[in-house]
Amino acid sequence: MRRDGDLTGDDTVSIVLDTYGDHRTGYFFQINAAGTRVDGLISTADSVSLDWDGIWDARTAKTPDGWSAEIVIPSRTLSFTPGLNDWGLNLERFIPRERLWLRWASPTLDSFLYDLSRAGRLSGVGEVQQGKGLEITPYAIGKTKQFYGAGSSRSWQGAVGGEVTWKITPQLVTVFTANTDFAETEVDTRQINLTRFPLFFPEKRSFFLEGANQYDFGLGLSRQDSPLFIPFFSRNLGLLDGAQIPIDAGVKLNGRVGKWNLGILDVQTRETIVSDQVVQDLGLPSAVVPGTNLFAGRISYDFNENLRVGTVF
Structure with a gap:
């Protein structure tokens, strides 16, 4: 299983x-x-x-x-x-x-x-240490195409990138990603929609999952299995009407400082050419989607174990 x-x-x-x-x-x-x-x-x-x-x-x-x-x-x-x-x-x-x-x-x-x-x-866990707190996940991919016939040729394509996770302190984590590739991300579970409401697909990309609970609200409003209210849905980053928008780089900072909880996310998307269908569906002026910088943040304060006050920006 x-x-x-x-x-x-x-x-x-x-x-x-x-x-x-x-x-x-x-x-x-x-x-x-x-x-x-x-x-x-x-x-x-x-x-x-x-x-x-x-x-x-x-x-x-x-x-x-x-x-x-x-x-x-x-x-x-x-x-x-x-x-x-x-x-x-x-x-x-x-x-x-x-x-x-x-x-x-x-x-x-x-x-x-x-x-x-x-x-x-x-x-008796007061002496527990986090070690170096550094985790590096590199990747490299490549592919080749062979064209046969008159004027046959072969083309090569490749890319490298990865993620670096650094625990600044045992409570504070930062994650850097460059030329992000999500090819190894777990595929969505197949669902059949018999209602007029859109289906919900949870976030599964590792970069966005780190510290994702920092953006949750209380009262079970942001529960992953049956979300009622999601103030920040990272699944929309890198997508435009179903078309993939590559992410060139991103950085996250999340964790705790005293009674303060924080989550900060900043990503830079790449300029992309989308299909005519996407242009028509969204009424875009052209098929070229410019690179965009996207930011989201969440901060909250724990008054006690039953009361937390925060905001998303």
Whole structure:
């Protein structure tokens, strides 16, 4: 089964971590007996975004009494408050054949695993280090075309680029991208629309997923599975009426500084020639779409674990 697949009816073990100690945001990790992994970012007590894919590993083994799991989560995968000695931690086992949930902390019907205010305490992590905090993802692609017949010739095309992720601090991350290529991005799940409303397709490009939860609003309004209100939808960047607009470069800064949460995004698109159909649909003056600089920002302040005030600009 693919990563982040639906494990609703599976025998699973889940872990949540509150690495900021704010009882609000954190990380979610899950594995089933077959070793399928699911991970995500928790933004509220009832919402988790599975679009985030962290670097971690897990192994499972069958035993005479059932099965066991061993999970390794490197500290460099996590953003956290430096020097914080206690993290929030909760563990949950779901046994589907008995419809039984076993939870380490807050094993009550009125609480959820994602509710980090009900999590237990993981002590002794104040000395955890993030390492160098540098991740480089380069790429190179090339293709050739051979024309046969009179005046036959061969043409070559290629491109290089990549992304650089740097954790300035354990709480603050910046991402640079150049000559971005999204060919390896997971394809959208096929959907059939029987309504008059347009279909919703979530963002899946890794550059835009980093820190995407910073743009979420409270009350479940921005939940990825059933969004009611999305103040900033990055899926529109690099697209024009279905036509691809290449992104030459981009930079992101997201994370926390004290009780302040911030997300800043700036991308530069390339001048592109679109099809006549796009020109007709949008009423464009010409088929040439000029390069454009696009910016979005989000800032919020945590007054306490239940109150956050912010804005998008």
